[in-house]
Amino acid sequence: MPIRGLASGLAVLACVAAAAGVVAPAPAAAHPFGDPQTVAISLDAARPEVVRVRWKVGGLDDLTVLGVALGVLPSDRVLLDGAVFYEDSDAAAVGPSPRFADYLRERITVTSDGRECAGAVAPPTDLARDGAAVDYACPGAVGVVDVAVRMLTDLDPAYQTLATGPGGARAVYTFDAYTHEWRLGDAVPAAGGGAGTGRGAALQIGAVVGALLLLAAAAAVLARRRRVAT
Template structure:
């Protein structure tokens, strides 16, 4: 009888343990692609549906009773629907996914978030200059738990794992421009090396001429 009374006391009197996010299941994913010359398109997908519930509760778009006393999260379809229709989600996305090109931030907008479970969210970032390379930062859900990870893919097989310790990464979106820049750098390097070699050869030639002038002439035999 005493153990039962103690259990009831713990449930009714003691505060519930803090709710915990679930960062140790399937990771979030982000797919990056160029959208013309001046824009980057980002598609974010949640790793597990209970993370949507956790985010909805965090933003005030789902009731707190989705979080169990033991910290478990109970996902319901209405949670994803409420989150998709919430203007708070737009602000959260644009705060935690950012694109910078040439040192200037790109203007972001949410294009599609109707089906969070299957399609995720699509965002577009328009920049004030042609995008060859851009820095993309992703901190989705790391404010809920620092162990969250986001697996990202980009053009031409580029990959990166975002984490709370590595929130930013540089991506190449215009491979032709990047290759051209590399070729140009190699060309300049070759020119510099050839100029250096010619300078060395010229210095050696001048040294030989100087030595010949300095060497004593032999007198002719009678």
């Protein structure tokens, strides 16, 4: 077939394929049904009052969507059809952003003994690969804590987060179940510790009073015997 005829034939085939909807697949749009995001929850070995939570995004295109939502990236990074093209510069822009740090502290919270722990975000060195870590300083040594994770569920409630903790503990965070309890240390809750101390003090006082009563009774018996003997 002459080259001109071959070119014409390919053009016709291309038109037919386009009309039939047979086109090259478009880049995947960011959505909550890809790889899940993760959090790793642990206790700082050197600081028993500090809980560390490391968050990692599931799909890199979700970093782009988050950056657009936070106003760190321009809105045209998400196309009209929802397609998202992730670029390495996206993570570099989102990672050090104060808006991202505020978002982490707002969407991930830690509570110990009924009191919220203050979070401090460490500047990520490689957000796409290593994620971001937040250190939560609690009022005292940590035993059992409540960790709430609501990352990205404000963008779409279908997002889920897979969580891991000490000793192989695991949990799944969802839009409706965003708080889980984690045992990270052996510290006794302040309320329980106070109650135990009160009970111990009461027992000690009771023992002292009982001993004094026994001594008084013994002294009375001894005095009575002496009077009888005389």
